[in-house]
Amino acid sequence: xxxxxxxxxxxxxxxxxxxxxxxxxxxxxxxxxxxxxxxxxxxxxxxxxxxxxxxxxxxxxxxxxxxxxxxxxxxxxxxxxxxxxxxxxxxxxxxxxxxxxxxxxxxxxxxxxxxxxxxxxxxxxxxxxxxxxxxxxxxxxxxxxxxxxxxxxxxxxxxxxxxxxxxxxxxxxxxxxxxxxxxxxxxxxxxxxxxxxxxxxxxxxxxxxxxxxxxxxxxxxxxxxxxxxxxxxxxxxxxxxxxxxxxxxxxxxxxxxxxxxxxxxxxxxxxxxxxxxxxxxxxxxxxxxxxxxxxxxxxxxxxxxxxxxxxx
Numbered sequence: 001x002x003x004x005x006x007x008x009x010x011x012x013x014x015x016x017x018x019x020x021x022x023x024x025x026x027x028x029x030x031x032x033x034x035x036x037x038x039x040x041x042x043x044x045x046x047x048x049x050x051x052x053x054x055x056x057x058x059x060x061x062x063x064x065x066x067x068x069x070x071x072x073x074x075x076x077x078x079x080x081x082x083x084x085x086x087x088x089x090x091x092x093x094x095x096x097x098x099x100x101x102x103x104x105x106x107x108x109x110x111x112x113x114x115x116x117x118x119x120x121x122x123x124x125x126x127x128x129x130x131x132x133x134x135x136x137x138x139x140x141x142x143x144x145x146x147x148x149x150x151x152x153x154x155x156x157x158x159x160x161x162x163x164x165x166x167x168x169x170x171x172x173x174x175x176x177x178x179x180x181x182x183x184x185x186x187x188x189x190x191x192x193x194x195x196x197x198x199x200x201x202x203x204x205x206x207x208x209x210x211x212x213x214x215x216x217x218x219x220x221x222x223x224x225x226x227x228x229x230x231x232x233x234x235x236x237x238x239x240x241x242x243x244x245x246x247x248x249x250x251x252x253x254x255x256x257x258x259x260x261x262x263x264x265x266x267x268x269x270x271x272x273x274x275x276x277x278x279x280x281x282x283x284x285x286x287x288x289x290x291x292x293x294x295x296x297x298x299x300x301x302x303x304x305x306x307x308x309x310x311x312x
Contacts, residue, residue, distance in 0.1 A: 005066075006063060006064065006065050006066075007027065007063070007064040007066075008061065008062070008063050008064075009025065009061070009062040009064075010059070010060070010061050010062075011056050011057065011058055011059065011060040011061075011062065012058060013058045015056045016055065016056060017052065017053055017054070017055065017056070018038060018043070018045065018050060018051075018052055018053070018054040018055075018056055018062075019031060019034060019035045019038060019052040019053075021056045021062075022034045022038075022043070022062070022064075023035075027064075029066075029151070029155060033125070034064075035052050037064065037065075037066070037067070038050070038051070038052045039052065040067070042064065042065045042066065042067055043062065043063070043064050043065070044062070044063045044065075045060050045061070045062055045063075046060060046061055047061075047063070074103060074113065074114060074117060074129065074131075075109065075114060075117075076114060076117035076118035077109065077110065077114040077115055077117075077118055078115075078118050079110065079114060079115035079118070080115075081093055081112075081115050081116070081119060082094040082095075082096070083119075084144065084287050084289065085285065085287060086120070087278070088149065088150075088280075089148070089149055089150060089152075089153035089278065089279045089280055090146055090147060090148055090149055090153050090157065090278070090279065091116075091119075091120065091146075091147050091149065092144055092145070092146050092147070092274060092285075092287050093112070093116075093144070093145050093147060094142070094143065094144055094289050095112055095137060095141075095142060095143060095144075095145055095271075096142055096292070097139075097140050097141065097142040097265060097266055097292060097294070098139060098140060098265060098266065099111065099112055099139065100112070100139045101113065101133060101136040101137065101139070101145070102129055102130040102133055102136065103129045104129070112145070113129070113130065113131060113132070113133065116131075116132055116147060117131065120149055121149055121150070122147065122148070122149060123148040123149065123150055123151045123153065123154035124151060125148070125151055125154040125155070125158070126154075132147040132148050132149065132154070133145075133147065134146050134147065134148050134154060134157045134158055134161065135161060135168075135231060137271050138234065138237075138267075138269075139266070140249075140265065140266025140267050140269075141266075141267065141269045141270070141271065142269075142270045142271070142292050142295075143170070143270045143271025143272060143289060144271045144272070144273070144274040144287055144289050145271070145274075146166075146274060146276055152279065153279040153280075156277075156279035157276065157279060160276065160277055161231070164229055164230075165277070166274070166275065166276050167227070167273065167274070167275035167276075168227070168228045168231075168271060168273070168274060169225060169226070169227055169271075169272050169273035169274075170225070170226040170227075170228070170236055170269060170270060170271050170272060171215070171223065171224070171225060171226070171269075171270045171272045171291060171295075172223075172224050172226055172236060172240065172247050172248075172267075172268060172269045172270075173221060173222070173223050173224075173247070173248045173249075173268040173295070173298065173299070174221065174222050174223075174224055174240050174245040174246065174247055174248060175220070175221060175245055175246050175247075175248060175255050176220065176221070176222065176244060176245045177217060177220065177221075177222055178214050178217075178222050178245070180214070181213065181214050182211070182212060182213040182214065183211075183212055184209065184210070184211050184212070185208075185209070185210045185212070185239040185240075185242065185243055186207075186208075186209045187201040187208060187239060187242060188201065188202065188203070188204065188205030188206060188207055188208060189201060189202070189205045189206055189208040189232040189233070189234075189235060189238055189239075190202040190204065190205030190206060197252075198234070198252060198253070199232065199233050199234045199235075199238045200238060200242075201238060201239070201242045206230075206232055207230060208230045208232045208235050208238075208239065209228075209229035209230050210226055210227070210228060210229070210235060210236055210239045210240075211226065211227040211229065212224045212225065212226050212227075212240075213225045213226075216299075218302040218303070218305070218306050219302075219305065219306055221248065221259075221302055222245065223299065224240075225272075234252075234253070236269060237250055237252070237253045237267065237269065238253060240253075241253040241254050247267040247268060247269050248264070248267065248268045248298070249264035249265075249266055249267040249268050250266075250267035250269075251266075255267075259298055259301070259302075260298055260301030260302060260304075260305065261301070262294070262297060262298055262301065264294070264298075265294075268294075268295050268298060270289070270291055270292060270295060271289075272288060272289055272291070273286070273287065273288050273289075274286075274287045275287075
């Protein structure tokens with residue numbers, strides 16, 4: 001693949017370290033990416049390779065030569081996708097429960113990334129095994145994901161996500177009943193002290209905030225709407241288990257895999273709504289998705305049980 005176009009900047013006055021100057025120059029690349037390029041010699045000052053700590057001076061001409069995009073070693077696979085939206089910069093997909101988002105040990109094929117590679121070009125920011133992936137949801141969580149088709153779009157979407165401007169609304173069916181109608185779980189999350197495959201609320205963990213609102217109450221179960229303020233691994237599942245209301249079907253964090261005589265393949269957690277800013281036009285885009293059929297079937301069963309108890 002061809003490299004992106006060269007960028008040239010002329011400095012008006014002494015401005016500080018080279019990596020800091022470029023990081024604040026409103027370029028379509030992150031500071032970490034630019035810093036790596038300086039180290040690799042893809043950024044020159046007055047046609048010479050310099051260190052990241054070089055002090056930029058008035059009159060300096062900075063030339064940025066973005067490296068050519070390398071073809072990934074992963075295989076594109078013709079796997080059907082539920083594409084909710086697509087333009088030149090991004091696409092939004094509705095991921096089914098059970099599909100792994102990106103390749104990892106034990107899952108090098110059949111992932112969302114393999115399917116996306118067959119469908120469209122993807123950004124390269126996250127490296128060979130996660131092209132295009134701005135954020136992820138767990139294998140057994142269904143719902144909406146945004147995917148970047150080029151590096152500039154990826155940077156813009158990632159920055160918006162980091163600034164907590166992207167809205168992500170989830171629906172979850174959880175065990176137990178709530179006295180309150182809404183609330184917030186603000187508890188730090190880190191690696192589980194005894195099981196490294198799990199996350200947990202731990203002292204010294206990373207800040208994690210989840211807002212919840214009760215949508216529907218059943219006998220012993222509650223349907224919640226959840227909004228993420230942060231995006232830690234397994235955040236919703238960990239927070240809900242922490243407050244004593246594990247997600248139904250979540251075998252890892254503590255709930256049975258059967259409800260209303262239906263065996264569940266995973267947790268009833270769905271990324272229902274996604275609101276983001278289009279990277280080029282800056283238009284607000286809002287997407288909503290239907291709950292999966294299995295999720296709806298469980299809710300119908302709970303409603304029928306509830307109605308039966310009320311009739312009696």
